[in-house]
Amino acid sequence: MNDTHVTVVGNVADSPRRVSLRSGTVTNFRLASTARRFDAQTQQFVDASTFWVDVECWNDLSGNVSGSVSKGDPVIVQGMLSTHSWEGENGRRSTPRIRALAVGHNLARGTGVFRRTRAVRPAEPGAAGDGAPTDGGALPGEVEDLVPGRDYEVDPETLYGADTHDLTAEPAHV
Template identity: 55%
Template sequence: MSATKITVIGNVVNSPSRVRLQNGSVTNFRMAANERWFDSAAQAFVDGASFFVDVECWGELGGHVSQSISKGDPVIVVGNMRTHEWESDQGRRSRPQIKAEAVGPNLAKGTADFARVQRAQAAAPAEDTAPAGADLGSVDDLVRGRDYDDAPETLHQSDTPDLAREPAHV
């Protein structure tokens, strides 16, 4: 069976909620993707239809989402689309749902501070990697040949006055 892969860009509608189940943890939130375009005749932005979708994030992803994402945040969600169906007093009901593979902040709308999760290494570190537990946060701790190459052919000169400036987006 093939899955329907989808990427949705929108805003978080409610605060993510984390639930622990017998088979793991899941974090759920709802998001809205809104159509918007510039109407040149009216010289104004026009809002179109909205698409609401439930997002479920399992395991580690769910934990990161519950710690990082809040109501109102602009996000990008990548995952598999499916239809959630259930029986209610009004009969059979359904709504779209995404089982997320990745969730991240939309950096077109703001900035983010990313903190990589430190994982325990299962095997001994390879010759060209940093030793386990090494703090690579300081420039002084970097080792030439292991962490970077400074040969002339690896560096690219740029002359900043020659670079075109991007227009500011409001």
């Protein structure tokens, strides 16, 4: 296969839109990734060109993105790049599109809290299934309880807030 896998770092440019279709649920949003460069004349970093791309997230990722990502959030998107084409009133049009495999907040720009979700396992053939999980797990879309020994957080006291008052700002990457 000749899929073009990409990772794009940028900001969510519009509110994510979630739609249910026969083939599953999809959440779409527009991503803006603006390059920065150092201007030797002004001795400052300045914005260069902006890459605009549509992002589509399917099924479980769709629900997680629509519940976690908002307009303006700094994110990292990893997925397969393609070109979406259509016939418009001014002729043939096209735009780049990423079918996301993973979307996450850019923790270089802020902090985050992760809540694990777990899907329900399919019922065994012949088992009485009412759609409720049989293993004590969460229903789809619900937050799963943390399990000591498997998760990093045992209790809230194990996590410490960042004390940034004495840190110097890192220069932007060129």
